[in-house]
Amino acid sequence: MPAIQLRGVRVHNLQNINLDIPLNQLTVVCGVSGSGKTSLAFDTLYAEGQRRYIETLSTSARQYLNQLPKPDADHVSHIPPAIALKQNASKRLAASRGIEPTVAIESGIHHYLRLLYTSLGQVVCPACQSPVISQTPESILDFLKTLPQNCRYQICYPILPTSDQPLAEIIEDLIQQGMTRVIANHKTYKLTANSSSEIIHSADLFLVVIDRLSTKSIEDQRILDSLELAFDLSSGKSVILLEQNQDIEKTAAPLMVDEKPWLRFDFSTDLICSRCNKEFSLPEPQLFNFFSPTGACPTCQGTGLISDSSSPLKTTQICPDCHGSRLTAGALAVQIQNTNIDQLCQQSIQELRNWFSELSQNLNQPIQQHVTPLLREINHRLDLLDELGINYLALNRSMRTLSGGEAQRIALTSTLSSNLVNTLYVLDEPSSGLHPVENKRVISVLQKLCHLNNTLAIVEHDADFILAADHIVELGPGAGKAGGQLVFEGPYAQLIASTSSPTGKILNASSPADLKLVPRKTDPDWITLSGVTRNNLKNINVSFPLEQLCVVTGISGSGKSSLIEQTLFPVLSDLLTKTEQAHSFSFCQSVTGIEQIDEVIFLDQSLVGQTPRSIPATYLNLFDNIRTVFAQTSDAKLRNLSPRHFSFNSKNGGRCPECKGTGSIEIDLQFLANLNMTCQECHGKRYQRELLEIKYRKLNIAEVLELTVDEAFPFFRGQPALQKKLKQLKDVGLGYIPLGQPLPSLSGGECQRLKLAAYLTTSSRNKTLFLINEPTAGLHPLDIQYVLNCFEHLLTAGHSIIVIEHNLEMIRAADHIIDLGPDAGEAGGAIVTTGTPAELAQHPSSYTGAALKKQFLNT
Known part of the structure; x- marks a missing residue:
């Protein structure tokens, strides 16, 4: 079987290991935290794949890259070009940009939408709702053919005399060009050498007459030549003066010339509304990019928000000019199927799939062929998002408001939708943030990538991903210098039969385990939130026990982050600041029990250091x-x-x-x-x-x-x-x-535990409520006990802990579980059930209870 051959690998703590990674298969790299998984997957496989790709570039492209280091290994062969997805990649990108990215941007869809609106977009004047098009001689000829017979008209172009060029010089130039008439001050003048003394210049009306015609007999070529000349001599402007006729609708500006009524029609190769005379930008990709000065709303600089100067607190409000769209008025004037790009991005992924299906049916054949590559890329990404189970998200949803599992799948979409073949994909914990019932969606997508002749190397701890792997590599047996050895290499059946594999021993544990039936305190104090309506939460009332380990569960998008990070934390923080007048929150009616804690601390997985100087x-x-x-x-x-x-x-x-x-x-x-x-x-x-x-x-x-x-x-x-x-x-x-590892290279779970360690070093006697988002991220099952021991220390000291978690080992250790759902988005946001792990396992409709029952009760 063809394979990537690695011989004598000594990167970081790897101890001169030899192994083969099968090509076109799914390989999972597992082992305890610090055993060398990242050193193998990213610092060896990905680094060498990237280095060899760069070596294929031209000498001029590589002139600054000749010092690209090779991983410390005796021999690496048969390695394809590599793509990597690390846990914190999207977080670092968002932080560096300063403007919050959206689902559309992070999934790669927004780039193609900008190209689509550039190709198909129709500018519609927001004031009068009239289509604004760039005129050509042919389009004006078509307009003239719609007029009644026997209508006289003149083809002209406007000119604006300036102080830099006297009127006499302008008239002399016009005579040399063969022009014979001008209209100024509502009169027609014949051009002669002495005309400058006769013409009374009017700044708002100075038209050069190129031709005078009638609709009785239309000579197409003569008209086209005259219009072409008008556009050439006036930098894209032309004017049709039409003798007023009772059969003509008065949709143009009336004009008196030689004491007779005419109608003036202005045409331009620029995008100018014929009714409002408002000019619009020509659609181009940067016009729809709020990271660019061309497309960003000048009021809010592309953030969609402005500071609220009327509030004594540092708050923001929706930008009154762009209404939160972040884009200029010119970008919002461009429409496809009566929808601008912001309105399109407000739709859910499922709605968008229907919208694009309708668009494809409405396009004529030549245009459809032109935009087929764009539509194919957009539909491919939308299908992938749907396949990953997040079709309820809107494209303009800020990445900051997503749960960890939702954000992880958006990042996967961007990485996996490249349509590449014969490529090595190196992924860091694709299960991160996913509920156990969601794993199969991601696994299915990864397996399809393998079927396209791609090779996947995944750093993972999750049992479902290990079971789905074609090949498993386990490093260890310990961490740091006690790790870096090849503990196991082979298929799943051999892994669980291995006596030397720590992971295999855990997966092979078949005896049923007891689930906690009684919490550590049978009569705890409670903090209760009433009437919570944040995001998708359905006006719920929820109580959190104190001095216990409370775990909030539910599938990704069920409302966990909305409840803890976006409701409980800001509400408690505000009330505990003891300001003269605490904030009133529209998404939470009331709070009780807050007097029983002294402070609240939220530990998320955000980076604790943005530069390599932070260690x-x-x-x-x-x-x-x-x-x-x-x-x-x-x-x-x-x-x-x-x-x-x-x-x-x-x-x-x-x-x-x-x-x-x-x-x-x-x-x-x-x-x-x-x-x-x-x-x-x-x-x-x-x-x-x-x-x-x-x-x-x-x-x-x-x-x-x-x-x-x-x-x-x-x-x-x-x-x-x-x-x-x-x-x-x-x-x-x-x-x-x-001690000197740069903090940006840490995983989300490592960053979080580092923050937790910082709080453990303090000797505060305050009663603290710790809110923690997925503390087991990046941890091998054997390492989770470290975190549980740490929690035990905090709880014994009288503190309280509320954890958002999907890991069944952590859920099993809970004193109280709040299970949200039943599904994601609008189908979530309700409390499915609450209670101990044993009680949850017996609930008939809880996804989390079913997972506990399967994992620990073998039923």
Whole structure:
């Protein structure tokens, strides 16, 4: 069987491993957190696939890429071009743009919609609802043929004399061009050498007459020639003066010429409304792009919101000019099937599929052939979104308002809809944010990709994805330096039969498990929200127990984030600020029980650091202690080095001047994603050579930053302040991460646990309510116990925890479950049931209960 051959791979903690990844199959890479999965999938497979693709480019395109490093391996062969999707990719992109992206943008559909509106869009004047078209001599000829017979008319073009060119010079030029008449001041003048003294110039009426004709006998070519000349001499403007006739509808401007009534029709190659004289921009892709100055509403700069100056608080309101569409009036004037691009994006994906079906049926054959590639790409992405189970979303929905599972599937759509073949797709936990019943949708899409002769390598912990894999690679057995070995390689049947595979032992556990029937406190205090209507929530009343582990469950889009992140957290935060007048929220009628807590903290999976300068050691203030330790060494004292010199963030410190302390140089490839290359000056060490000569216990400061938390804990024996903070990282399951790992490279779950560790280091005696979104993200089942132990510590101290979660191990440990649904979008937003895990498992219509019953009760 053809396969990607990897021999002697030593990237990061990988210990000289040899393995084959079958081509055109689905391979799952699993193992405990920190075992080397990312090092294999992204830092080896994807990095080498990207490097080899770049080597196929021309020399001029590669002139800045000749230092692209090869992964540390003896041999890599048969690797296709690679595409990667990491967990935080869309979050970083959204943060860098400043303007919130939408479903349409992140799925790639908006790009094709802009091209479609450029190709098919019809400008409609918003004031008079008249179509605005760019005129041609042929279209004006068609208009003249609709007039009654025996109507006299004149073909003219307007001219505006300016102070830069005297009237005499203009008339002289017109005579040289062969013109014989002009209309000025409502009179017709014959052009002679002395005309300038006779003509009374009027700024609003100066027309050059090219031809005078009648509809009695229409000579097409003569008319076309005259109109062509008018457009050429006036930069795209022409005027038809039509002798007023009772058979002609007076839809044009009346005009008196030589004391006789005429009708004036203005035509332009520009888009100008003939009734309102309002000019519109010619449709082009950037006109429909609110990230571009061309398309962005000038009032709100493309955000759709403006600051509310009438409010004493920092609030925003919908932009009064674009009404939240983010686009200019010119962009909104362009319509297809009486729908502008903002109105189109307000429709759900299911509605859009019907809309595009109708559009295809209404297009004539030549136009349909022209836009078929655009429609094919749009329909392909809409079909994929529908197949992934999120057809209830509107394209203009902000990514910030989506649940983790919804956002993950949007990112998958963008990556998987490229229609490539013979490509390597490297994915980071596609199950992230998905309810167990939704896994099969994503698995089905991934399997179809394999059938198109693509190869998929997926970093995953979820049992459903492991079961669906054609090939499984497990790394371990431990994390960091205790990992990086090939524990298992083969099909699922061999995995569960393996005695050396930690993952196989978990999957092979067939004995039924007890589900919690009684919570830790039988009579807890409660916080209750009444009349919650945020987003899709159906006016629900919901109570949360305190000093317990409360888990909010339900399929993606059922309303979990709307309830916790967008209702409970802002309402409690506002009330706990104890301002003179707390906010009144339209989406929540009342709150009771808030006096039983002192503070509320929300821990999401957003990035805790936006630059490579942010590392775990700086986030937890560990680095200050480490720099002090190095500054107290005898060599540092001899060279008069202070803690400041050991900072890679200080300009006056000992950081590498080439990379400014980041250890890498970022190259903008423009046509590809930005590329980070190891700094050739410091070789990724961040520091100047002088600083690296200072050692503490035989390690310099760069080597200390390469230590994992587990390795650093014994290394800093005798340093209680350092060890206390390191212990908190170990307690939340982050013992495997290096102290100097850039925070943007952490997964969402790792970022969240890092935040949690920061709160564990505080000794606050306040009664705190922790709200946490999917703390198990990125965790192997064996590592989930770390988080549960951490929760136990917080609950024992009198704090309360509410968790949004899909992981069945976490749900099983809950004292109280609030299950939302039954489905997503408008079909969700209700409370299906509440209670303990055992009670939930017996509920007849709960998806979560059914998953618990299947997983733990084997029924």
